[in-house]
Structure formats: C-alpha cells, structure tokens
Amino acid sequence: DIQMTQSPPSLSASVGDRVTISCRASQSISRFLNWYQHKPGKAPNLLIYAASSLQSGVPSRFSGSGSGTDFTLIISSLQPEDFATYYCQQSYDTPYTFGQGTELEIK
C-alpha cells in the first residue's frame, strides 16, 4: 500500500493567516493527489484534485501544488469557516489511502 504522511498533525492559526499543509507519498504518485476538508458531523468536502485543480465551488484562497511524492495545500488567507481537518488522498493505485489528517485550530 502507498503510505501518505501529512504534516503537521495539528496547526494553530489566526483569521487572515497563510497556512501550508504538506503531504508526502511513500512512492511516486505523479499528480494523483486529492485534498479534502472535513468538519465534525458533516460530509467531507473535495477541495483539490489532481494535485492542483480546484474543485468547482471551492474558494480560490485554496490552492494545491506538487507532483511525484511531495504535495502542498495552501490556504492564502484563513477565514473563520476554514477551521477543520484536512486530508490528502492518493488515487494512483488501489487501495486508495489517506493521510492521517491535519487539524486546523483557531489561535
């Protein structure tokens, strides 16, 4: 299985901050990398697919980059509704696997 490692596990930030979350794959996955936002009790929400493509309806303050084994999710200016847990996920090969998540908290 392809292992996905996210960092940091948790992050405290303030509204307006620029935030970076990293994700590393245990082998090259080209650009088969997706990012999700998850709030408690709600359905996870796709933010970015194919490493850098913004899902329809997602605010442009979210962006993704990377290829191969190293990927980054950037939130350019944190909004109150962005405090949530973020997951990366590889779709290069089954079994599809997720990172352990990054919990973004209000400072």
Place this chain on the structure above:
Amino acid sequence: QVQLQESGPGLVKPSQTLSLTCTVSGASITSGSSHWTWIRQPAGKGLEWIGHVYTSGRAYASGTTNYNPSLKSRVTISVDTSKNQFSLTLNSVTAADTAVYYCARGGISWTGGYWYFDLWGRGTLVTVSS
C-alpha cells in the same frame, strides 16, 4: 443537487454481519462513470478506503468491484439500480470494525483520468458490541 445518505443499524454484535445502504438522490446511479465507494473512520484514527463498485453507461463494465485487500475476504459492495442505492456488507465483524462509515462517489476528471471523491454522505456510526 446530488446527495448521498447512509442508512443501517448502528449496533452490530461481534461475529455478525454489518449491512449498510447508501441512497443516491438527485441523479441516476448509472449516469456517467462512477466508483460508488465505502470509506470508514474509527474513532481517533484516519480514513480507510473499503472498496467500490463501478457503474457506467456501458452495461458490460458496470458492477465491477474493487476491495481493500485488508478486508477483501469479508466485504461485498453491490448496487441496486432499481432503487438507486448501493450497499456494503461486512462479515464476521469485531470491535475493530467500529467506525463511522461513509459512502462516497468516485468521479473522474475529463482529462488525465484522475479519480477523486467528489460527493460524500455525512456518515453513520456503527458500533460492534455485544
């Protein structure tokens, strides 16, 4: 607006079978190419892909399944097009199968063939306990 909703028992006894259904509303389960997927998350742990059933407008390809090898011997995912639903059965459950179970749609990009989960249900908690 397409929505997914999980349903099924919230409590299952050890060694018995866990059965969940996901109802798709707002679109036909056979429209386009989709991976109808189950994912779970034990408390305090990460997300685990359980498997999917594939549907498309081409009958010969629809119904193909793919399972996580760690669960393959115990899991079945099937689709009922007449009810616009797909289902999960997991046999011989133990406490380790206690988790929030999500159904999701796997969609594919127009270019590049990138799969992603673009629709999710809210999840349903299943507890395995006597």
